Amino acid sequence: MKRLRITFSKGEELKYISHLDLMRAWERLLRRAGVPLAYSKGFNPHPKVSVAAPLPIGVSGEAELMDVFVEGEETPARIREMMEPQLPRGLRVVDVREVSAEAPSLQSELRFSDYEVDLATPLSREAVESRVKALLAASSIERERQRDREVRRYDLRPLIDDIWIAEWNGGQKLAMRLRADVGGAGRPDEVLAALGLEEYVKRIRRTGLVLEERG
Amino acid sequence: MDRILRKVARPGRYVGGEWNSIVKDWRENEVRLALAYPDVYEIGMSNFGLQILYDLLNRRDGIVAERCYAPWTDMEAELRKQGIPLFSLESRRPLADFDFVGFSLSYELIFTNVLNMLNLAGIPLLAAERDARHPLVIAGGSACYNAEPMADFFDLFAIGEGEEVILDLVELYRGAGGKGADRTALLRQAATIPGIYVPSLYRVTYSQDGTVKEVTPTAPEASPVITRRIVKALPPTPTMPIVPFMNVVHDRAMIEIQRGCTRGCRFCQAGMIYRPVRERSKEEILRTANELLANTGAEELSLVSLSTSDHSEIEGIVRELAARHPNLNISLPSLRIDSFSVALAESIQRRKTGLTFAPEAGTQRLRDVINKGVTEDDLLKTAEAAYGRGWSQIKLYFMIGLPTETMEDVEGIVDLARKVKSVGRRHQGHRAQVSVSVATLIPKPDSPFQWVGQERPETVRPKQEYLKQMLRGIRFSWHDPESSLLEAALSRGDRRMGKVVLRAWQMGCKFDAWSEHQKPDVWLQAFHDEGLDPAFYAYRQRSLDEVLPWDHIAGGITRKFVAREYERSAQGELTPDCRSGKCSACGLRQLGAGC
Numbered sequence: 001m002k003r004l005r006i007t008f009s010k011g012e013e014l015k016y017i018s019h020l021d022l023m024r025a026w027e028r029l030l031r032r033a034g035v036p037l038a039y040s041k042g043f044n045p046h047p048k049v050s051v052a053a054p055l056p057i058g059v060s061g062e063a064e065l066m067d068v069f070v071e072g073e074e075t076p077a078r079i080r081e082m083m084e085p086q087l088p089r090g091l092r093v094v095d096v097r098e099v100s101a102e103a104p105s106l107q108s109e110l111r112f113s114d115y116e117v118d119l120a121t122p123l124s125r126e127a128v129e130s131r132v133k134a135l136l137a138a139s140s141i142e143r144e145r146q147r148d149r150e151v152r153r154y155d156l157r158p159l160i161d162d163i164w165i166a167e168w169n170g171g172q173k174l175a176m177r178l179r180a181d182v183g184g185a186g187r188p189d190e191v192l193a194a195l196g197l198e199e200y201v202k203r204i205r206r207t208g209l210v211l212e213e214r215g
Numbered sequence: 216m217d218r219i220l221r222k223v224a225r226p227g228r229y230v231g232g233e234w235n236s237i238v239k240d241w242r243e244n245e246v247r248l249a250l251a252y253p254d255v256y257e258i259g260m261s262n263f264g265l266q267i268l269y270d271l272l273n274r275r276d277g278i279v280a281e282r283c284y285a286p287w288t289d290m291e292a293e294l295r296k297q298g299i300p301l302f303s304l305e306s307r308r309p310l311a312d313f314d315f316v317g318f319s320l321s322y323e324l325i326f327t328n329v330l331n332m333l334n335l336a337g338i339p340l341l342a343a344e345r346d347a348r349h350p351l352v353i354a355g356g357s358a359c360y361n362a363e364p365m366a367d368f369f370d371l372f373a374i375g376e377g378e379e380v381i382l383d384l385v386e387l388y389r390g391a392g393g394k395g396a397d398r399t400a401l402l403r404q405a406a407t408i409p410g411i412y413v414p415s416l417y418r419v420t421y422s423q424d425g426t427v428k429e430v431t432p433t434a435p436e437a438s439p440v441i442t443r444r445i446v447k448a449l450p451p452t453p454t455m456p457i458v459p460f461m462n463v464v465h466d467r468a469m470i471e472i473q474r475g476c477t478r479g480c481r482f483c484q485a486g487m488i489y490r491p492v493r494e495r496s497k498e499e500i501l502r503t504a505n506e507l508l509a510n511t512g513a514e515e516l517s518l519v520s521l522s523t524s525d526h527s528e529i530e531g532i533v534r535e536l537a538a539r540h541p542n543l544n545i546s547l548p549s550l551r552i553d554s555f556s557v558a559l560a561e562s563i564q565r566r567k568t569g570l571t572f573a574p575e576a577g578t579q580r581l582r583d584v585i586n587k588g589v590t591e592d593d594l595l596k597t598a599e600a601a602y603g604r605g606w607s608q609i610k611l612y613f614m615i616g617l618p619t620e621t622m623e624d625v626e627g628i629v630d631l632a633r634k635v636k637s638v639g640r641r642h643q644g645h646r647a648q649v650s651v652s653v654a655t656l657i658p659k660p661d662s663p664f665q666w667v668g669q670e671r672p673e674t675v676r677p678k679q680e681y682l683k684q685m686l687r688g689i690r691f692s693w694h695d696p697e698s699s700l701l702e703a704a705l706s707r708g709d710r711r712m713g714k715v716v717l718r719a720w721q722m723g724c725k726f727d728a729w730s731e732h733q734k735p736d737v738w739l740q741a742f743h744d745e746g747l748d749p750a751f752y753a754y755r756q757r758s759l760d761e762v763l764p765w766d767h768i769a770g771g772i773t774r775k776f777v778a779r780e781y782e783r784s785a786q787g788e789l790t791p792d793c794r795s796g797k798c799s800a801c802g803l804r805q806l807g808a809g810c
Contacts, residue, residue: 014460016226021460028458028512029234039542046514058221086512088234203217 001038003101004068004076006093010061012203013090019054025088026051030068033082038069052106052209053113053180056187061206063094067106112161112210113180115188119172121200125165128174131195132163141194156194159186163195180209216307219293227461228256229290231282231304234458235510237273238305246385246393247279248272248315249303249350253328254728259284260457261465263519264356265319268377270453278385281305281313285328285726286335294335301335310336314394316350317381318369320358323705324698324728326365329354330720333368340717342370342415347395351388355381359412360443360488361660361765364705366414367713370398371405373412374768375443375488378450380410406436410444412768413437419710419764425751427709427762442769447809449474449493454506458513467515467546468507472500472532476521477793477801477810480575481586481784482614484659485521487777488770490803491810492794497528501535508540515544524551524559525794537563549573552589554600561604569608569648570601576617577627583787584619586780591631598635602642609635609649615678616656616670618784625678628653629685636689650690653682655699659706661770663780665763668756669703672696697735701727703753704742709764712752714745773802 010022017025027047030037039045048069055061070079076096083093103109121128135141141156159179166175174197178186188206192198220226231238241247250269252259259265265282272280281303286294294301300309310316316338318329330340333352339345342352354365355373362372373380384405391401406413416437420428432439452470459466475492476485495503504516516536520526524547536545545563550556552572560570574594576582582589601609613628632651639647655675658664679693705712719734719741726732742749757763759778766774776799783790793799793810803810 013230013232016220016230017460018225018227021227021462024462025234025458025460027514031512031514032509033512045542057226086234089232 468513573612
């Protein structure tokens with residue numbers, strides 16, 4: 001049994017497809033591709049596929065990570081070839097490589113998610129910058145989130161690592177690095193709401209995932 | 216659009232782009248059909264009939280078929296606010312730009328959604344208010360066997376199996392010059408196609424007592440009786456169905472292994488209107504399964520049929536499928552009550568969760584009345600086999616409100632459920648579970664019970680209460696009498712009921728099948744406003760010589776046969792399945808449909 005790490009992008013076309021739905025789509029496309037999936041043991045065997053971190057609905061991703069366990073001798077390059085013709089519009093494979101089957105799970109190695117946000121705002125760069133500065137300076141940012149029928153109150157601040165302006169005159173772009181580990185994950189829409197920028201958001205994409213560096 | 220999709224729940228319902236969905240360019244001289252289902256995406260995507268038509272139409276050059284489903288209320292509010300007309304999933308074009316908008320009408324509680332969708336599309340609701348500039352609004356599906364309550368809204372109905380008639384219709388439309396062709400002339404021509412019912416070409420008159428007096432054609436093209444279309448051989452099952460991203464209701468690959476059922480249960484409309492029985496061969500099923508799985512990557516395959524255990528080669532089919540596809544889940548809907556079915560289920564189910572059987576009635580007497588050829592012994596042996604082989608859960612379907620039913624029959628349900636449970640206890644101890652689901656009979660057109668009055672809530676409720684009391688320790692579910700009334704009234708309504716549907720929609724009714732949207736009081740008001748009484752349609756016992764609103768729409772079986780079956784039911788006389796040898800003279804043979 002081998003463990004393959006797949007880097008893929010989830011484009012604008014698929015950004016309204018939920019995480020669970022995307023997982024199901026992956027399993028089906030891997031089966032269509034004839035990739036020899038390894039199945040879990042038990043009464044209800046299912047393929048061993050896991051994604052590093054769910055993407056919020058409405059957000060696209062440029063370098064998402066997923067591990068798949070496969071049987072057989074096919075090389076990562078060959079597996080990639082098998083997948084290509086089965087990819088729905090909006091899904092692209094960026095890289096396929098083998099990683100140690102014993103390595104810790106993607107979820108446990110994940111530390112940060114990087115996001116980039118396209119804005120369309122009449123606010124000046126300075127105004128946005130000062131909001132960012134104020135937010136980063138706060139010791140806590142209390143937020144409320146509707147979850148099913150419950151309202152959950154939580155502190156957003158510890159989930160933010162950094163926020164900065166990536167570009168302004170060539171197109172207003174805000175970037176952020178948010179915590180994403182077993183202790184919690186920051187949501188970009190929540191950060192934007194805390195900045196009072198939600199009405200100016202054109203597009204949000206996750207540009208990358210940061211795993212723990214291992215020696 | 217982005218701005219809207221960000222605000223609504225489950226935006227995946229509205230974006231399309233699924234694997235195997237077909238997006239064609241819109242070229243000149245193409246005929247474009249929007250295939251619509253009047254409920255949300257997850258339900259509409261599970262409709263097998265529309266999947267078949269989508270595949271069949273898009274295979275042809277010069278035809279474009281796209282999908283559209285009812286937007287949920289949050290999306291509807293956004294569309295209305297932004298002034299965006301209802302659009303198709305594939306090309307995101309407004310429905311009004313299509314040549315045809317075709318709805319699948321599988322049952323009555325989705326009628327108001329049809330009106331809501333047309334309104335959202337900016338298409339006039341009434342056929343009489345549409346002209347050559349508008350799409351032809353058409354419908355097919357089992358609710359069309361009584362099309363009358365929806366007659367005002369549709370230009371035409373396709374009665375029966377749609378695979379051939381839809382192509383006939385497209386050809387006729389093309390020949391007439393396509394969009395812009397004179398609507399009246401087009402409809403009169405369409406009426407000459409077998410199986411096409413153009414309601415505007417008929418006049419309905421009523422008697423003093425409120426029943427239908429006569430339905431008469433008003434144009435030479437309109438035939439006095441429209442007989443349903445039947446395809447001789449089963450057309451191939453689509454092997455490239457759309458693979459939805461979302462978790463839809465039937466989220467699995469499907470092969471129709473058999474169409475039609477001749478067991479002749481007297482409450483069952485499907486058992487009447489899908490005759491004759493046509494089996495798909497084992498070879499074709501296995502080949503189709505290979506293609507389907509390769510094209511979809513599905514983890515589950517359903518062998519669709521009205522009575523799966525009745526396929527003559529089912530054992531071999533299931534054995535082969537399980538051997539060839541070791542990780543595939545195979546589902547067998549509608550199993551017959553016998554140990555053969557249990558053995559069949561055992562050969563494929565890795566996880567023995569539950570088995571479902573439908574004895575339908577609690578006593579032998581009543582099971583004979585409804586022609587359900589099953590004995591208590593059959594059921595208990597089946598339970599014995601199921602619990603004995605490791606299943607811990609059996610679900611039983613029953614009906615109440617059946618003709619001639621007495622309290623004794625209701626007690627019989629309790630008795631049977633307890634006996635099944637004690638069989639379970641013996642094999643599985645406290646793990647053994649029985650659940651009982653009791654529906655209220657809704658007499659449907661073309662079934663032998665089409666003349667029967669639906670039982671009133673005053674007497675249904677005590678029966679439900681009794682069952683609730685007596686079935687302690689057994690999971691019990693039942694139907695709400697209010698929505699049963701609406702469904703019963705609509706399913707046997709006449710043409711005047713169109714005004715009630717319109718009125719109900721105007722007063723805010725939609726998604727009538729969704730408990731959070733049910734508005735029984737508003738419906739009653741709508742009936743009242745239009746001077747009609749739902750009880751007249753739902754609860755009234757008809758006499759055999761009454762002209763029924765749907766008599767001119769023939770399901771292929773003769774009225775004589777249906778009446779005979781009704782009379783035999785009163786005597787408790789069984790009519791054996793004609794596959795066992797004796798022809799029951801249902802009328803299909805005369806149609807030349809073969810049987």
